[in-house]
Amino acid sequence: MNKIQEFNNLHHSKDLLFLGNAWDLLSALTLEKAGFKAVGTTSWGIANSLGYADGELIDFKRHLGIIKTITDNVKIPVSADIEAGYGEDTETIVDNVLRTADVGVAGINIEDSLKKQKGLKDITEQCNLLSKIKTALEQHGYKDFYINARTDTYFQLENPLPVTIERSKSYVESGASGIFVPGLLQKNEIKEIVANVNAPLNVLSLPGLTNCNELNEWGVKRFSFGNALSDKVIDLLQKSAEQLLESKDTSFLYEN
Template sequence: MSKIQEFNELHSAKELLFIGNAWDLLSALTLEKVGFKAIGTTSWGIANSLGYADGELIDFDRHLAIIKTIANNVKIPVSADIEAGYGQDQKTILENVLRTADVGVAGINIEDYLKKQKGLRNLKEHCNLLAEMRTMLDNHGYKNFYINARTDTYFQLQNPFMETMNRAKAFVESGASGIFIPGLTDDEEIREITLNIDAPINLLSLPELTDCNKLKELGVKRFSFGNALSDKIISYLNMNAYQLQEKQNTAFLYEN
């Protein structure tokens, strides 16, 4: 079975797919070792590891090199977070998607939030992009490559529910494999969306949204923690670095 087939099957299994978000090879290998069944890269975590903020500020080649290193060194499927595609035009975005597929990942996250200007990409334009993406991937031997279409409606709009529903349905009709809705936390809205969208729904961990078992009952098929783990690791690193400088003593590093 190919990684693409395996990854698709994880989304149709009885159990919710709890995906581990990695930002470098060590984090990816650790997540694989403890039993996560798939890795999703976190653009935020990768950016931080290179000294940048999130938002396509890294050269795409540098970003893709880390994704490739992860994909080449774990045995489980990898999905690549490529934000909005690292391009200002459709041609560049499609080229970057194909380059990402070529490094051995089983899928991508692609979002509708514009990086160089405010707001969401026009619905018709984004649907056209997804349709072209699906055709291109199929034509290059990547049939069923997992396109996780992210919509940032809950981060960008005042009353996002209906627009989210409209976008999700349109994205699926345009070739998306699944829909990623970060910021969606209300139980009733989650249930309504999972019942009415004919594709797996992926949600993002937030302080008020943490329980895989509860989300499974609401119909969610995939759950990710994004940059939360990388942020926690960075916080721990900062705390220990401050202690070293303050104490001028390394003894605490050897305590259990």
């Protein structure tokens, strides 16, 4: 069984897939060593590690190089966060997806947010993109490659649930393997999406939405923590650096 098949299977077992989010090789190896069954890259974490804000501000080749370094060195499946695809047109985005598949990942996250202004891509445009991505992947030998279609309705709209269900259904019909709805928090809304969308649902860890066992009972199939761990590490690094300078004493570095 190859990593693409292995990754697919993880979304259809009785247990929720708890996905560890990595931003460099060290974090990926650490998550693997801890026992995570798969890792997903976090574009926010990668951007921060290079001194950028999130939002496709890094050259795609540079971003892809980090993803490749991770996939070359871990034994578990890797899913790549490529934001909205790092392209202004469908052809460029599809090519970027194929380049990402070529470095050995088992899947991608691709979102429907506009990058240069607030708002969501037109649903027909996004469905067309997903369909062309699916076709191109299959034509290049990447059958069952996992396309996690992220919709940012809960970050962008006042009454997101109906539009989320509409977009999710359309994305699945257009070739998405699963649906990712960051910002989704309420149990009843999670269960309604699970009941109405025939694909695995991925939700993002947020304050008040943290427990894998509860989410598994609600029908969620994948749970990720995005940039939360990388933010925690960066905060610890910053506080430790400040403590070193303020105390002029390194003793706390050796405390358990």
